[in-house]
Amino acid sequence: MKYKEYKGLNYAEVADNILKYWQDNKIFEKSVDSREGNETFTFYEGPPSANGTPGIHHVMARAVKDIFCRYKTLKGFQVKRKGGWDTHGLPVELQVEKELGITKEDIGKKISVEEYNQKCRETVMRFKNEWDDLTRKMGYWVDLDDPYVTFNKDYMETLWYLLKQLYDKGLLYKGYTIQPFSPAAGTGLSSHELNQPGTYRDVKDTTVTAQFKIKGEENTYLLAWTTTPWTLPANTALAVGENINYVKVKTFNPYTFDEAYVILAKDRVAAYFNNKAADLKLEDYNAGDKLIPYEIVAEYKGKDLVGQEYEQLLPYVEPDGPAFKVIPGDYVTTADGTGIVHISPTFGADDQRVAKQAGIGAILVKDEEGNLGPIVDRQGRYVKEMGEFAGMYVKNEYYADGEAPEKSLDVLIGIKLKEENKAFNVVKYEHSYPHCWRTDKPVLYYPLDSWFIKTTAMKDKLVELNKTINWKPASTGSGRFGNWLENLVDWNLSRSRFWGTPLPIWVSDDRSEEKCIGTIEELKAEVEKSVAAGFMTENIGDDLDLHRPYVDDIILVSDSGQKMFREPDLIDVWFDSGAMPYAQWHYPFENKEIFDANYPADFIAEGVDQTRGWFFTLHAIAVMLYGKVAFKNVIANGLVLDKNGNKMSKRLGNAVDPFKTLAEHGPDATRWYMISNANPWDNLKFNIDGVVEVQRRFFGTLQNTYSFFALYANLDGFDFKDGEVNASDRTESDRWVLSKLNSLIKKVDEAYNEYEPTRAARLIQDFTIDDLSNWYVRLNRKRFWRGEFNADKKAAYQTLYTCLLTIAKLGSPVAPFYMEQLYQDLNAVTGLDVAESVHLTDFPVADDSIIDIDLEQRMDLAQNVSSLVHSLRKKHKIKVRQPLSKILLPVINDTFKRQVSAVEELILSEVNIKAIEFVDDESGVLVKRVKPNFSKLGKEHGKKMKAIAAQINQFKPEDIVALESDNNKVIDVEGEEIALTLEDVEITYQDIPGWSVASEGRLTVALDITISDELKKEGIARDLVNRVQNLRKDMGLEVQDKIKINIEKNTDLVNAALEANREYICNETQALSLDIIESLSDGSELEMDEHKLKVKIEA
């Protein structure tokens, strides 16, 4: 049995083969089944929607999910991963509308709801095959055979069950929110519709800065500005910014010329008062003067104004609760207006929110049916209670052509306020305002009925439990998510659409009776009653579809015998996905045990854009119904942008095709690149060059290392079947790399465990490239190819084998295909692991007894010394093949000497030097430099630091000696004596006269660059060996083939070099003989620096 050897590995092909291996051998299934009975690690899959094709960012998101599921499996947990599909919602509906060429209004008219929903059902899974294909090709292990689907009856029944639970807890109620509304079309507009291009247009409106008279104070007014004067009669509060500065200004009303004290933001004074009037005296003012004098008479903070009461501005209708107070508004600015914001809870979303928070009521009227409503009806007209303005449209645009009055309602209100000394300023103002895309008329912000989940009732619990969740990154949890919870509003569940889960609430005609249905069985029972009451002809069958229109046809009977109809709303699709922990198992109707074992989730991961989406709905439902978190650890990953940092979009053509990327570069390099390049929670600028680099640098190096191993292990028949070599029988470098390897295991385990995949990948990568390949293999190459298969060689094979196999296991969560191949290739020969897949093995366990920190330090020293010597050779243009006699190392301390001595051989062979000499103070050749220890001295002496540093830098050699011998030196700084010890300074050896010196930190190396005759000869011999090896290779000789070397007589130096090193040359080149011949007729001409040799080689 041989280790597989490759000629140019195709990584995409590896993935294909491994994928087949997994499928044929059911490895994924086994990775779950083989952990049966073990502790479970629960992962929830956030369901994607299959009505569009997947993008490259899905590869990123799913790689993150996959990594931790695989890791936990290796750690022995059973990790069930049920896939899922999000199938309801607006995007699906819009897509269908577009394809059918219809609008929402046409549904139920041009096409039946039944047909329409059928179309949605067909559309929503359109790209399921592409998704499944991507899932497999990228190596995302998730159960595709039995996914949850949100439109399935079982799934929907659980939703109903959960809604009923909320209903029974009193957490489901009907209320209103302020939504964009088009009176002309008689319909609410979704935010999607409002985001259509062209909806926002610049319009000129009459704006009013109104005077709100403070209660109990003469002539004192709060000024508030509005671009919608028609909302002023609905005013119930004024909002200020708590940290904004306000002033009271004494002046005169520009319309009535009455004396007035007005309050507004300090920053806005300049906008309301003419600077030219600044110097005018109030007492010089005459009514009608153009310039109106003003004077600031008091100043307040916004929070000082909070609570101030004022008189109702336009008292047509009484408020339904406390009103006419100053309240805090977090969104108030001084960018425009007066810094005081007019609040009408019925006509602004912010208004409604801050009013509710402050316990302020609204201005409401009763319609004919006794329902409360705003002072504007659904056609956009003032209601009858509005006195002289009753029946007027609030916008002139709403009148039929030619019927609009000359003066709009806004203008009339402006006039009325001026006359009543209630307007401080009335002007036209151009601003951007949304328009209905269908009717072209302005949108109203209007209260519309909706069903809500009372999340605010559980706010404290939601906030508290959120703090127990491990968020990656933490800032998303405390910041974006935490702030969102702090400013929570009730969850608006209602959607007036067709394709979604219907709200299971039936209400009687007079709205006095309600029923919320929680199960299909319950529905049947209720229908039976209805049949008995004669409202329904027959009961529903088992094949009932819970979608519209079927449920709409169901009429129930109330306890008092009234007909009950379903509330026509659908529920927010986010409820669908937030309910997946329960609904995916059709809990509580089935699978109770599975649910219990898999709730809550240990881990979920999704894009950061889901913070207020899925992350919230999962959390909200779990906390409200079960008082628990839904997930314990969560990674909120960032976006995948194009290489220039722009959002990818199909429209712009900068979207990266995931299938193409996977096919060209393979899933492993793609995944490794995505994970190692940046933390998943940072945005990733996806650059295909980066994938190529990862492939070349990491996978290329790893594969080369494996190939190197395989080449020689095959020659020697190494199969690791006769036990492990003792640590004591291994070389220093063997023990070093194994120590590093075990340190690596620890760190990687820790990184995965802390949900830091980037750290894990980088650790593995650095070990593979720097420690294993660039140091261990390079230094030990000869051990692999020289001589017979002895104990030392075996140790080398075992060491390298262990490193490679461990890398395969550690890296398998990130690069599941390639690492599987590596594992298989290694294990096929040795059979040391019984598992048939790397994904069925156990995660490596670090052996502390192998970790030797001192050894790791020693090797660091060897590397640093070598690097310095290389740099010196470079400086003097002496190539490594030319041996040199010695280097000098100043001894920093005893440990240093001991550590360097232990790796002396390594250094000598690495840099081709004959000897290391240590020098210390007694040698007298060292020139010392001293540097202050800033961090220590700075803490103690603070301000004097500069003076101290200046003095230390001027120490003479004898000062340093004195300090060293006494461990004490007193210096005088600005009259104060400061005693220094050795700890206060850093002593380095900066220079050795007559030597070539390089240093890094405290380490200094001096190189003897004199090349003696003998060294020169050895250099020539080494050069020759090198050239002969080339010739051998050119001749196509095998490593073990023997040769004869003939060389034509050359200069005395060269001849002497050959004679002196004959044995060495023959040994290295597998030569039986080396003869110097007077004349060679047919040899090859070799150039070695200034020497030219004629050489002939015979096999």
Added chain:
RNA sequence: GGGCUUGUAGCUCAGGUGGUUAGAGCGCUACACUGAUAAUGUAGAGGUCCGUGGUUCGAGUCCACGCAGGCCCA
């Protein structure tokens, strides 16, 4: 407009608790190696650490205010 986030070499990223030569890889330049070879090694050049103020003996690091990009929400 608000919340969160990012800004360090041409590119991608590291840089506990403030401490005096700001690092790595890629790319570039030069050299070396040539039995890991469609590999490999070494060195060099390359930085107003986004800006402006502040705190401090000392700021890439702490504070404030900005600027630019991103996401979410208004």
